[in-house]
Amino acid sequence: MSKPIEFFFDFSSPYGYLAACRAAHIEQSTNRSVEFRPYLMGAVFKTTGRKPLNNHPLVWDYARNDISRSARRLNISFSLPDPFPVVTASACRAFYWTRSREGEDAARALAMRLLHAYFADGRNISKTDVVAEITGGDPDTVTTALNDESLKNDLRRLTDEAASRGIFGSPFFLVDGEAFWGNDRVDDVIRWANGAW
Amino acid sequence: MSKPIEFFFDFSSPYGYLAACRAAHIEQSTNRSVEFRPYLMGAVFKTTGRKPLNNHPLVWDYARNDISRSARRLNISFSLPDPFPVVTASACRAFYWTRSREGEDAARALAMRLLHAYFADGRNISKTDVVAEITGGDPDTVTTALNDESLKNDLRRLTDEAASRGIFGSPFFLVDGEAFWGNDRVDDVIRWANGAW
Numbered sequence: 139m140s141k142p143i144e145f146f147f148d149f150s151s152p153y154g155y156l157a158a159c160r161a162a163h164i165e166q167s168t169n170r171s172v173e174f175r176p177y178l179m180g181a182v183f184k185t186t187g188r189k190p191l192n193n194h195p196l197v198w199d200y201a202r203n204d205i206s207r208s209a210r211r212l213n214i215s216f217s218l219p220d221p222f223p224v225v226t227a228s229a230c231r232a233f234y235w236t237r238s239r240e241g242e243d244a245a246r247a248l249a250m251r252l253l254h255a256y257f258a259d260g261r262n263i264s265k266t267d268v269v270a271e272i273t274g275g276d277p278d279t280v281t282t283a284l285n286d287e288s289l290k291n292d293l294r295r296l297t298d299e300a301a302s303r304g305i306f307g308s309p310f311f312l313v314d315g316e317a318f319w320g321n322d323r324v325d326d327v328i329r330w331a332n333g334a335w
Numbered sequence: 336m337s338k339p340i341e342f343f344f345d346f347s348s349p350y351g352y353l354a355a356c357r358a359a360h361i362e363q364s365t366n367r368s369v370e371f372r373p374y375l376m377g378a379v380f381k382t383t384g385r386k387p388l389n390n391h392p393l394v395w396d397y398a399r400n401d402i403s404r405s406a407r408r409l410n411i412s413f414s415l416p417d418p419f420p421v422v423t424a425s426a427c428r429a430f431y432w433t434r435s436r437e438g439e440d441a442a443r444a445l446a447m448r449l450l451h452a453y454f455a456d457g458r459n460i461s462k463t464d465v466v467a468e469i470t471g472g473d474p475d476t477v478t479t480a481l482n483d484e485s486l487k488n489d490l491r492r493l494t495d496e497a498a499s500r501g502i503f504g505s506p507f508f509l510v511d512g513e514a515f516w517g518n519d520r521v522d523d524v525i526r527w528a529n530g531a532w
Contacts, residue, residue, distance in 0.1 A: 186391040194383040196503045200514055211523075211532060306393045317397055322519040326408075335408060 142171045143331060144312040146305050148179035149226035149249075152191075152205045152216070153321040155257045157309035158250065159214045160324050168331040174246045176230045178297045182306045190223055208321065215258040224256075224264035230293050231284045232273045248273060339368045340528060341509040343502050345376035346423035346446075349388075349402045349413070350518040352454045354506035355447065356411045357521050365528040371443045373427045375494045379503045387420055405518065412455040421453075421461035427490050428481045429470045445470060 145161060147154030161172040183189065192198040202218060209216035229252050237245035251272050255261040261268055270280040283289065304317060311318040311327045318327050329335055342358060344351030358369040380386065389395040399415060406413035426449050434442035448469050452458040458465055467477040480486070501514060508515040508524045515524050526532055 182393075186393050187386070188391065188394070189384070194385065194503075196379075196383050196498070196501055197385070199501060200503070200516060203514070204516070207532070211526070301393070304393055304396060306391075306397070317400070319397060319401070320519065322517065329408070335404070 140170050140331070141314060142173045143168070143327065144175055145172050146175045146177055146300055146308065146310040146312075148308040149176055149229040149252055149256065149263060150223035151179065151308035152218070152257060153208075154308035155216070155253045156205070156208055156212060156214055157311075157321045157324060158253055160212070160321075161246075164324065164328055164331075167328045170331055173242065174233070174249050175296070175300075176226070176233050176249060177300045177305070178227060178230060178293065179306075179308050180225075181294075181297045182301045185301055186306050188306065192222065215254075217258060217260060219256050219260045219262075221262065221264075224262060226264065227290075227293065228266045228269040228284055229263050231289050232269045232280070234292060234296070235280075235283050235286075235289055236273065337365075337367050337528070338511060339370045340365070340524065341372055342369050343372045343374055343497055343505065343507040343509075345505040346373055346426040346449055346453065346460060347420035348376065348505035349415070349454060350405075351505035352413070352450045353402070353405055353409060353411055354508075354518045354521060355450055357409070357518075358443075361521065361525055361528075364525045367528055370439065371430070371446050372493070372497075373423070373430050373446060374497045374502070375424060375427060375490065376503075376505050377422075378491075378494045379498045382498055383503050385503065389419065412451075414455060414457060416453050416457045416459075418459065418461075421459060423461065424487075424490065425463045425466040425481055426460050428486050429466045429477070431489060431493070432477075432480050432483075432486055433470065 143164065145157070147158060158174070161174070164172050191201045205218070206216060232252070233245050233249055236248050252263050252269065255268070255272055256263045263269055266281055266284055267277065269284065270277045273280050307319045309321055311323065313327055313330045316330055318330070340361065342354070344355060355371070358371070361369050388398045402415070403413060429449070430442050430446055433445050449460050449466065452465070452469055453460045460466055463478055463481055464474065466481065467474045470477050504516045506518055508520065510524055510527045513527055515527070
């Protein structure tokens with residue numbers, strides 16, 4: 139099996155959610171694994187001057203409709219959450235905490251539970267207690283772990299590294315170093331990984 | 336044949352160029368005509384606060400590569416022009432002037448010549464004399480026509496109307512009122528026009 143495909147996303151990104159739901163399809167179509175790498179896109183926005191999707195009424199009217207109809211076409215359960223967007227630091231930390239203790243598969247399963255909780259069930263995953271509950275285990279232990287300074291620093295480092303590697307959006311894929319931005323690039327990711335270009 | 340698909344674009348937009356090259360494919364796939372509607376996207380940027388693609392180094396590094404590889408995949412001749420982007424008021428006026436005199440087909444053929452001139456041959460289509468030459472006919476007559484006040488006003492009105500109809504990008508398609516933004520939405524335009532959603 140070739141090198142994994144790196145998949146960067148923000149837990150508050152609807153298009154990132156849609157792409158995450160297609161990760162298994164990408165793996166089946168390419169015979170490569172997809173490695174989930176959640177990061178804090180808002181930190182990179184400060185660098186690029188980009189704004190959240192709902193910053194401009196014209197763009198947001200379009201995007202809101204586009205997200206819903208994209209979800210319908212892909213048969214993915216989606217309902218625009220309120221509040222939107224939210225801060226996803228706790229969700230990200232829970233992911234990397236789980237990854238360090240239980241590995242990629244457990245962290246990815248957690249990522250999918252968090253994304254479904256927010257984008258299908260409307261739960262507010264900016265709240266540490268909600269994240270702790272979805273993570274599972276003893277709530278106090280998880281909450282304490284998510285507030286650990288070294289975990290916070292790890293996430294800052296990872297987000298800085300993403301920016302330095304040219305990653306600025308969600309979803310954002312790296313296939314052997316080649317960058318693909320957007321849920322609408324999933325078919326291109328598959329073509330590129332299969333060398334059919 | 337059903338209602339035409341409206342196709343809005345800016346003559347300085349690389350993704351608009353790629354989509355224009357696929358208009359015939361859209362028509363063959365949907366049995367609908369595609370009506371070209373060039374407009375001045377920069378005027379709408381003032382409303383939305385959006386910026387040109389090359390405003391942010393991170394985004395532009397990505398987009399420049401994405402445009403070239405998209406063109407390769409679609410077998411479309413493309414070379415990033417210099418200067419980029421350019422003011423496209425003359426090109427737009429030439430389009431609507433030709434349309435009013437010779438109809439949709441002649442205007443569309445001119446649009447394709449202008450887009451190829453800029454994105455394949457690197458000619459500066461911000462210059463009225465270049466636009467006049469590509470438009471054909473007597474250069475003085477064309478140049479005078481392009482500077483006509485009523486034509487300028489028509490273009491302003493059309494660009495204002497685009498913004499009021501929720502159009503803010505290039506390419507931007509309307510299929511029975513449903514909006515699709517981006518060259519990466521061409522397959523969705525076809526699916527929607529065929530009712531397969």
